[in-house]
Amino acid sequence: MVATENQTTELIPRSLYSEEHVQFGEAVEQFIQLEITPNNAEWEKNHMVSRESWTKLGQQGFLAMQVPEEYGGLGINDFRFNMMFIEKLGHSGCAGPAVGYPLHSDIVLPYILHYGNEKTKQKYLPKMVLGEYIGAIALTEPGAGSDLQGMRTSAIDKGDYYLVNGSKTFITNGYLSDVVVVAAKTNPQLGAKGISMLVIDKDMKGFSKGKPFDKIGLHAQDTCELFFDNVEVPKENLLGQEGSGFGYMMTELAQERLVVAQSAVSLSEAYLKSTIEYVKERMAFGKKIAEFQNTRYKLAELATEIAMGRVFMDRCVELHNEGKCDAATASMAKYKLTDLQCKVADECVQLHGGYGYMWEYLVGRGYADARVQRIYAGTNEIMKELISRKILK
Ligand SMILES: Cc1cc2nc3c(=O)[nH]c(=O)nc-3n(C[C@H](O)[C@H](O)[C@H](O)COP(=O)(O)OP(=O)(O)OC[C@H]3O[C@@H](n4cnc5c(N)ncnc54)[C@H](O)[C@@H]3O)c2cc1C
Missing domain, CATH: 2.40.110.10 (Butyryl-CoA Dehydrogenase, subunit A, domain 2)
Known part of the structure; x- marks a missing residue:
């Protein structure tokens, strides 16, 4: 196991990923820099990513990696690869792609893989692996x-x-x-x-x-x-x-919540990173914004909360890989980390001043993108219902 740099929480070495996951992450990062980041502004105007981006992801083997080889997949039964993919998308700050691609691979496809009959699997899985069919x-x-x-x-x-x-x-x-x-x-x-x-x-x-x-x-x-x-x-x-159907949803929703939680903590890291860069440059009253005590303490608070969130998230992924992350634990991650994402986005906008309110800035977009994370995949109130049911039983 190796410790990986994760932007703002490098003070806490991670043990989740092996060298192989890290190399995979580097390949994903390169793909994002070439194919996603340069197109995101246009996709935002179109209200959708391009179809071409889906097939390119498919050709790279980045979609639905868990699908067995007999249905055209890579047969990788290690959720850390899927989580690495989401982490890198989150770090790019491109929130639309960070939601849509994982939904296809990690939320929709498992229903067909786990409950579909042979004919259904043969018909849909190979096309979903290649990004020819979007789920x-x-x-x-x-x-x-x-x-x-x-x-x-x-x-x-x-x-x-x-x-x-x-x-x-x-x-x-x-x-x-x-x-x-x-x-x-x-x-x-x-x-x-x-x-x-x-x-x-x-x-x-x-x-x-x-x-x-x-x-x-x-x-x-x-x-x-x-x-x-x-x-x-x-x-x-x-x-x-x-x-x-209701039982299947209850089974599959735990993974959906981990996917949302992972995007939330990864996007939070991206907002904080870009804010740290900004306050080191921007001047006021003859000083860098980073020199004001308020700025330093705010950043320290956010970095601490993100680091704690990241440790919890990594542990949830380990548990999920062992089939031991229950609905209440996944709900804790979803609730707490999406709340945190909104808080981080809000504080980072504040530290950017007026520029933070501009769509051009990552934190401005993040402020708007983050809000829905507390609503979909089960609202955070429903998450608290699930958690309370477990602790009160
Ligand atoms: C951008 C976006 C993408 C989405 N993607 C999908 C998707 O791909 N597939 C899909 O099926 N759905 C999707 N959704 C829908 C999403 O999952 C729902 O909006 C969400 O589950 C809440 O349902 P609702 O909007 O009907 O709100 P309501 O259920 O009407 O809730 C309104 C308020 O009441 C609260 N509330 C409701 N019940 C309780 C309770 N028992 N205890 C306490 N408070 C409660 C809620 O927490 C919320 O604050 C998406 C939504 C958005 C906005």
């Missing part, structure tokens, strides 16, 4: 977000197929998506036990998409609505057992 997951509806049991999208058994009707909203990667894992009620009379997961394909008749939303941040992310109007979904596209 999205559709749980939230206009009338049901935190309370997923209240969803109304229905999938009614019609013999050979399910007839799907309803709509989903706020779907990450939605506009570009080719394959969507959709939660729907196969038994509308039941609550959680009536929910099933289905794979819906861009080519299915009756499936349509809204335009990307005009969000306050994450501008390079194509979040949109999805509509299902009498979509005939073949029975073979059911994931796992009918009525077991």
